[in-house]
Amino acid sequence: MSGSVGNWRVELVEVHRDLFAPPCDAAFAARGAPECGPGWHDLLDRLCVRIRKATHAGGDFRFSQIKEKYGTLRVYWDGRLSPEATIQVEEAIALAEARSATCCEVCGEPGRLHGGAWLTTRCTVHAEGRAPVESRPGLENIYIVSYVAGDDRSQITCRRYDRDTDTFTEVDPASLPVEE
Ligand SMILES: [Zn+2]
Numbered sequence: 001m002s003g004s005v006g007n008w009r010v011e012l013v014e015v016h017r018d019l020f021a022p023p024c025d026a027a028f029a030a031r032g033a034p035e036c037g038p039g040w041h042d043l044l045d046r047l048c049v050r051i052r053k054a055t056h057a058g059g060d061f062r063f064s065q066i067k068e069k070y071g072t073l074r075v076y077w078d079g080r081l082s083p084e085a086t087i088q089v090e091e092a093i094a095l096a097e098a099r100s101a102t103c104c105e106v107c108g109e110p111g112r113l114h115g116g117a118w119l120t121t122r123c124t125v126h127a128e129g130r131a132p133v134e135s136r137p138g139l140e141n142i143y144i145v146s147y148v149a150g151d152d153r154s155q156i157t158c159r160r161y162d163r164d165t166d167t168f169t170e171v172d173p174a175s176l177p178v179e180e
Contacts, residue, residue, distance in 0.1 A: 032063030071119035073100035
């Protein structure tokens with residue numbers, strides 16, 4: 001992570017200018033400029049690199065909104081991409097959103113969801129006494145993803161986000177704890 005905390009948003013927009021809506025003369029005012037804390041700069045930078053790779057073959061991509069909601073990242077975009085590139089972009093966004101649930105929004109160190117007046121993802125230091133939200137043992141970082149496959153059949157996958165490798169691995173739903 002580089003740059004001071006104060007200008008990290010400007011830095012992100014300037015480094016990845018092509019992914020933000022013009023005009024970008026005032027990077028702060030660029031549409032889609034992140035509305036979240038500096039601890040997520042690194043995961044947003046990773047996201048931008050992945051999106052650039054996914055859109056390398058062409059097409060049109062612009063962030064429309066990057067924000068924090070209920071303690072984790074939400075990313076929205078506009079544009080027109082090939083089906084393959086769209087899948088890659090959505091996958092990159094899913095990884096960034098999953099990573100945000102493991103990164104303190106203030107400092108970027110390992111964090112988890114904390115409660116209180118509102119939900120936040122924080123390390124122990126920046127939780128400032130708020131209690132962590134307990135997740136059911138074995139269900140940490142599990143994501144159920146449903147999508148429409150090419151033949152219009154709805155598919156559901158179950159996967160776990162791994163912070164160390166910044167990847168998803170498929171999980172057999174039968175291996176997870178059962179709701180009581
Ligand atoms: Zn922190």
